[in-house]
Amino acid sequence: MMKSLSPESIRKELHTKIIGRNIILLETIDSTNIYLKSLGSQQGPEGTVVLAEEQTAGRGRRGRNWTSQRGKNLTFSVLLHPTNQTQNVGLLSLLAGLAVTKAIRSSASLPAECKWPNDVLINGKKVCGILSEMVTSADNPPSIIVGIGINVNQTEFPEEIRETATSLFLESASYSASLKTFGSEILLPLKRDQNDITLCFDRVRILQKVLEEVEYWYIQYQLQRYEKIIQEWKRHCSMLGKTILFNQNGNIVSGVFADIAEDGALLLETNGTVQRIIAGDVTVVNPGDGYK
Numbered sequence: 001m002m003k004s005l006s007p008e009s010i011r012k013e014l015h016t017k018i019i020g021r022n023i024i025l026l027e028t029i030d031s032t033n034i035y036l037k038s039l040g041s042q043q044g045p046e047g048t049v050v051l052a053e054e055q056t057a058g059r060g061r062r063g064r065n066w067t068s069q070r071g072k073n074l075t076f077s078v079l080l081h082p083t084n085q086t087q088n089v090g091l092l093s094l095l096a097g098l099a100v101t102k103a104i105r106s107s108a109s110l111p112a113e114c115k116w117p118n119d120v121l122i123n124g125k126k127v128c129g130i131l132s133e134m135v136t137s138a139d140n141p142p143s144i145i146v147g148i149g150i151n152v153n154q155t156e157f158p159e160e161i162r163e164t165a166t167s168l169f170l171e172s173a174s175y176s177a178s179l180k181t182f183g184s185e186i187l188l189p190l191k192r193d194q195n196d197i198t199l200c201f202d203r204v205r206i207l208q209k210v211l212e213e214v215e216y217w218y219i220q221y222q223l224q225r226y227e228k229i230i231q232e233w234k235r236h237c238s239m240l241g242k243t244i245l246f247n248q249n250g251n252i253v254s255g256v257f258a259d260i261a262e263d264g265a266l267l268l269e270t271n272g273t274v275q276r277i278i279a280g281d282v283t284v285v286n287p288g289d290g291y292k
Helices: 007-012 032-038 091-108 203-222 226-235
Strands: 023-029 049-055 074-080 112-115 119-122 125-135 143-150 187-192 197-201 243-248 251-260 266-270 273-277 281-284
Touching (some): 007 023, 023 032, 032 049, 032 125, 074 203, 091 112, 091 125, 091 143, 091 203, 091 226, 112 125, 143 203, 197 203, 203 226, 226 251, 243 266
Parallel strands (some): 023 049
Antiparallel strands (some): 049 074, 074 143, 112 119, 243 281, 266 273
16 A cells, blocks of 8 residues: 655654654645745745645646645655755755755666756656745745656656656566666555555655755855765766757747756757757757657
């Protein structure tokens, strides 16, 4: 059976000092980002994690909906109070994507990759979406809420995203995954019969690993080791150096994904000039690469 989430089980073997020390678990909520905002986020302890078994109005970038089956995935938000308030805040979305990518690779042994600006893909399909939002007030320094949605054990998706979305469960090559492949600590029995054991991923272990990676890379951010973050992100992104299409509010531009700036902006080379892109959708021109 799938294991239920609880703050106690998450903290039990969580190797962090800040991220996830304070956990709020909700059964159903419209959005964990919205919930954190409603608490007066600037007053909350840094590293607070709001986790929901079900989101009814989960959001991605540009107001898009995030579809998630109840009890099968991870939908949560992390509250951060960065000390370098105005510099390189855009890098936090890349940082979160890098953390999820590395967590999936190390815990689930799946070839996750970063996609600019804040998605994680496996075999060209989206397994994770991230939405970072700044919260400001007259009385407190700005805070950052990083919302993360990871498709863990979901097996079905709406028709309109079926070709572009996936989950760790679907990408594990078969519905009867091998314990030898992933390690017994990350898998749980989902269904048993005489000849077969169907396994699912342990969401607690996946979440613990993600939070540990978020803390490590957030510390690097606080220490202003931006180049270290960027180089590691680039190492896990196969889009660099490729021709891409950039869509910003319906305006399509073609160019080469040249690099990532220190603040997380995409550097697009077009006709010998370099354009800074801070938001928008990118698609690799070669459909053989599978990026959407």
